[in-house]
Amino acid sequence: MQTCFSNDKIDDYLLQRLTEEEARALEEHYFNCPDCFRGLSEREELIAVIKSRGPEIFDEPRASAWTEPSRAEKFLNFFTPRRWVFVSLAIIALIVIVFGVMPRQRPAPPHFVLDGEEVLRGETLTLISPVIDVTEPPPVFEWKTLSDAAEYKVSLYAETLIWSVTTKNNSVALPEEIKVQLTPGQKYSWQVKAFSLQGQLIAISSRLHFQIGPAAQ
């Protein structure tokens, strides 16, 4: 006996959409298959009621036109539950990639290094002493410590550089041989540069001017 026909084929038979040969095959089958015959009879009854009482069942006037669903409704109907699951999983995966994986792959922020002539904006090197005119050559040059600095370079200028020294401390004593060179009434300036452990310049103080007063008489 032929295998049972699908529901779609039974509908086509009842709506007279089958060829003569297909219809004969289906008819012979339901003469041999009580289950298919029962299904067919039930379906035919439903179709007969819908055809005879359609306007009453579906509450529409005979002449009215069917309105198409809106684009939003079509869009929503397109997404079967399986498709919704797939889309949701794809969105979750995208979120994980954008906010979880990609930030870890960002390059390290650039590291800027100053050369000798540049002025660092931001943290400055504050000079403590001497900051005003003095009566005699200052014995000590002192400045505020910078946390990142490993070494400081102190420079003393007249019109040109007259002395420079490097120290790990935040003060340095003026050597005697330099002290004797300083002339009262003369203007001088001094500056400190801070260097990191790797030897990179990280801060420069402003150049502070001072004058040695005339000798007491």
Added chain:
Amino acid sequence: MPPGSDYNAIMSEASDDLEKVILGYRTVVSYRVRKALGSFTPDWEDVVNEIITQVLEKVRSREFRGESSIGTFIYIITSRRIVDYIRNKTKVLRHAPDPGHVPDPDESLDQKERADLVARLVRQLKPKYRDVLKLYYFKELSREEVARRLGIPASKVSERLHYAQKLLRKKLRS
């Protein structure tokens, strides 16, 4: 086995069983005949009776030898009888008006009540199922056209039709 009372008794018993089976085919034969000739054809019951009688005669005269299933055998006789009827009716009644059909009042009432019930159950279905029934059966659109109108895949149309009928069948049987 030589013909004798035992043989005849066995064949008679087998024949009785087969006749019972054949009589059980009345429903499916009636369905086929009504579909072919129309329910309002007054002669359809006579045609069904003729078919059943013919099948029984052929079985008793050993014309049915079991080469096909009994269902196929009955189907072939039914199809031939329908064709004969249509040919004869065309010849005889070419110039005669069709007699009007007088429906059986009891049968009509049962059918009406049943139809009322089916209509009520269809109305109670969810809109998505009602819509496919309306477009596919009432407006007789193709599956693809129904799918396009509703914005769903064609496979979904078949799914909803099948499920709607399953729901209706369950309610009707309960």
